[in-house]
Amino acid sequence: MVIFDFKMMKLKYPIAIEPGNEQIAFGVVVPDLPGCFSAGDSMEEAIENSKEAIASWIEVVLDEDGKIPTPGKLADHFKNPLFTGWRWVTVEIKISGFGARLEDLADTALGLEIMDHVRSGEEEILSSEDVWK
Numbered sequence: 001m002v003i004f005d006f007k008m009m010k011l012k013y014p015i016a017i018e019p020g021n022e023q024i025a026f027g028v029v030v031p032d033l034p035g036c037f038s039a040g041d042s043m044e045e046a047i048e049n050s051k052e053a054i055a056s057w058i059e060v061v062l063d064e065d066g067k068i069p070t071p072g073k074l075a076d077h078f079k080n081p082l083f084t085g086w087r088w089v090t091v092e093i094k095i096s097g098f099g100a101r102l103e104d105l106a107d108t109a110l111g112l113e114i115m116d117h118v119r120s121g122e123e124e125i126l127s128s129e130d131v132w133k
Contacts, residue, residue: 016077017047019086037053
């Protein structure tokens with residue numbers, strides 16, 4: 001029997017980044033989390049801010065006893081015509097940031113989905129050449 005330390009698990013969410021410049025912020029959308037978006041004055045800031053946006057989105061859903069979607073595959077999102085010309089990155093969110101409430105999820109469908117995701121080791125990241133097109 002494999003024992004999971006739920007607090008040590010990580011989820012990897014693909015994010016779409018709308019290119020910006022010195023006058024326009026880099027916009028971020030998290031396609032797997034409806035309504036989750038962010039921005040930053042640089043690409044690096046946009047990526048960091050997306051992690052905070054994802055964590056906040058998950059906190060709200062947990063507070064409302066909602067369901068947290070399992071991250072989709074980057075390659076599937078990359079094909080979405082809504083994001084043509086956007087850049088793609090996968091960001092890692094540590095489960096430990098959500099406190100004891102997640103221990104209650106261990107025996108739920110969500111907990112099983114998260115464990116399956118982590119077990120599978122799915123990390124479909126396109127080559128940097130493809131990601132930055």
